[in-house]
């Protein structure tokens with residue numbers, strides 16, 4: 001979906017062969033931003049290198065903690081208020097130009 | 100009215116994540132509700148210009164980001180750039196991770212170190228440009244290219260805001276841990292200490 005060339009970080013080697021390269025590319029790997037061959041060689045390195053796997057799991061755990069921490073359920077009435085406003089809006093999606 | 104029903108059907112599932120993000124943008128429940136409400140109204144009125152088949156969730160976040168900037172944005176706090184220069188994405192990993200404890204997931208390890216209130220406070224402390232990039236990437240899972248479109252900035256800027264935002268976030272959290280004295284103890288003591296303090300500390304920290 002996204003253009004990999006745009007997001008390709010030039011400082012990350014095409015083939016991940018050592019821990020230094022793996023650490024440099026780990027955030028981009030978690031972001032799904034590496035080019036497909038890099039993504040594959042990163043996975044191969046992590047799978048075969050316990051210290052890098054440990055770092056990968058920690059960084060993944062950090063994101064999970066962040067996701068859980070900032071999750072805020074919308075108040076019960078919000079959905080009805082939002083869509084009530086829309087149902088009462090004189091505008092219809094195809095009756096004129098957008099905002 | 101068929102179009103209205105379609106709009107509601109298509110957009111309803113995104114309200115929770117839009118609201119969570121709105122909370123971290125406004126840090127105020129009433130403002131967050133207003134922001135979501137205005138986002139949906141603008142989206143509804145502009146739905147004719149939405150390209151079917153493209154990313155509806157990203158389109159809604161883009162409208163919300165623009166609405167927030169127009170309505171709520173006040174002065175941008177300037178981040179202290181030099182302070183972040185010597186840090187990397189592994190700031191907490193290098194300082195707080197204890198690989199010696201087996202049978203415990205990294206997420207459990209982190210949740211023993213930080214309360215939910217501290218995570219929220221650390222996110223809120225980020226300069227808004229960084230905060231938005233981190234929320235969109237790490238919480239919402241958007242790709243760099245999508246974030247670039249939502250925020251209307253180049254992909255390179257997305258990457259640098261993300262990089263700096265993540266470092267700043269970890270540094271903020273580390274300061275919470277070191278304020279509690281956790282960083283100078285062994286990991287076993289950290290865990291025990293935190294368990295004992297948890298009920299009171301999370302209570303006081305999660306207000307707001």
Ligand SMILES: [Zn+2]
Pocket residue numbers: 018019020022045049051052
């Ligand atoms: Zn390695």
